[in-house]
Amino acid sequence: MFDRLVSFIREQYRTQEFIPLHAPVFRGRERELVLDTIDSTFVSSVGAYVDRFERDMATFVGSPRAIAVMNGTAALHMALKLVGVEQGDLVVTQSLTFVATCNAIAYCGAEPLFIDVDRRTLGLSPKALDEWLSEHAIVDDAGDCRTRDGHRRIRACLPMHTFGHPVDLDALVAVCERWRLVLVEDAAESLGSYYKGRHTGTFGRIGTLSFNGNKIMTTGGGGMLLTDQVTGTRAKHLTTTAKIPHPYEFVHDEVGYNYRLPNLNAALGVAQLEQLPAFIESKRALAQRYIDFLKDSPLAPIVEPAHCRSNYWLNGVVCEDAAQRDALLKSTNDSGVMTRPIWALMNRLPHYTNALKGPLTNAEWLEARVVNLPSSVLQSEQ
Numbered sequence: 001m002f003d004r005l006v007s008f009i010r011e012q013y014r015t016q017e018f019i020p021l022h023a024p025v026f027r028g029r030e031r032e033l034v035l036d037t038i039d040s041t042f043v044s045s046v047g048a049y050v051d052r053f054e055r056d057m058a059t060f061v062g063s064p065r066a067i068a069v070m071n072g073t074a075a076l077h078m079a080l081k082l083v084g085v086e087q088g089d090l091v092v093t094q095s096l097t098f099v100a101t102c103n104a105i106a107y108c109g110a111e112p113l114f115i116d117v118d119r120r121t122l123g124l125s126p127k128a129l130d131e132w133l134s135e136h137a138i139v140d141d142a143g144d145c146r147t148r149d150g151h152r153r154i155r156a157c158l159p160m161h162t163f164g165h166p167v168d169l170d171a172l173v174a175v176c177e178r179w180r181l182v183l184v185e186d187a188a189e190s191l192g193s194y195y196k197g198r199h200t201g202t203f204g205r206i207g208t209l210s211f212n213g214n215k216i217m218t219t220g221g222g223g224m225l226l227t228d229q230v231t232g233t234r235a236k237h238l239t240t241t242a243k244i245p246h247p248y249e250f251v252h253d254e255v256g257y258n259y260r261l262p263n264l265n266a267a268l269g270v271a272q273l274e275q276l277p278a279f280i281e282s283k284r285a286l287a288q289r290y291i292d293f294l295k296d297s298p299l300a301p302i303v304e305p306a307h308c309r310s311n312y313w314l315n316g317v318v319c320e321d322a323a324q325r326d327a328l329l330k331s332t333n334d335s336g337v338m339t340r341p342i343w344a345l346m347n348r349l350p351h352y353t354n355a356l357k358g359p360l361t362n363a364e365w366l367e368a369r370v371v372n373l374p375s376s377v378l379q380s381e382q
């Protein structure tokens, strides 16, 4: 039934072999820089590539500071701790996300508060958030946002830029200011995506990135916090065992974390970042080919929202209904072309079923219909 789509995807990747959803591409200085760390013996927690990777990334995204950590989940955990999320707090997020977003909330002893997404952006809906808060929350005399029932503190708002498409940031920033929520952006999927010309992950107090193997660029495993100078200095301290600098003594002034990114991984990151602009161009070109190809098909491609420039990390389509989605998944995977449904909603997972939530109409609608198509960077001569 989806034979033409399968042939189209095979033409893009010029292969009759299995086509994965997203594979990393190493065609820059990866080998050279990783070997350099081995030759120097500085493969671990000390080394020049970590500083270099942080500086290069801060420049690329336009953030005052960037702090490298060992994965995106660790970056989220630290971000929430740094903005003061504590035991018993609530953190607003979307139920349509990868599980890491919610796990980071749970690591702080806090609980997610699930708010619906927009159908256009696939990300947290500022309108749905404002409506839920208007009905169920107040800002108390101390300036904290609290639920009317139970007076639970709602400390932060953690939207996620799904598949690289930015949420409606102007509206969301305004809602967060009105309700005194600290904005933290899960930008794991949106490195290279811009909202009104500004890089995602730089709108909130902190933004986080992931460099897992399936992301737009990889360090094997890795993540980053994007933030201001003061928070950045705190983040560095907290993620490197909270050690007070001293020539030989071990003094730590709080419970710290060993979340730092090894130099070996940072070297890979420096080499990958050099190619990031080319990766983004390739992905945007592939997205346009999908959009053109799907013009007269029942599948609606997911396109960048207004005023945004998306990295198109993963291409997606919205099927007419769940039956069509299942047929698409079966026919492509049976043909050796990997496709995947979007995540099951987080409120369905056993550990999050009791979480507070608003209506999730759009999230449920998308959950039943969205499929991701192969989206790896194309070979350079294509």
Ligand SMILES: *Cc1c(COP(=O)(O)O)cnc(C)c1O
Residues within 6 Å of the ligand: 071, 072, 073, 074, 097, 098, 100, 101, 160, 186, 188, 189, 210, 211, 212, 222, 223
């Ligand atoms: C990949 C990803 C993360 C972080 O993942 P790590 O594997 O820990 O680097 C977090 N949130 C979202 C939405 C992601 O897609």
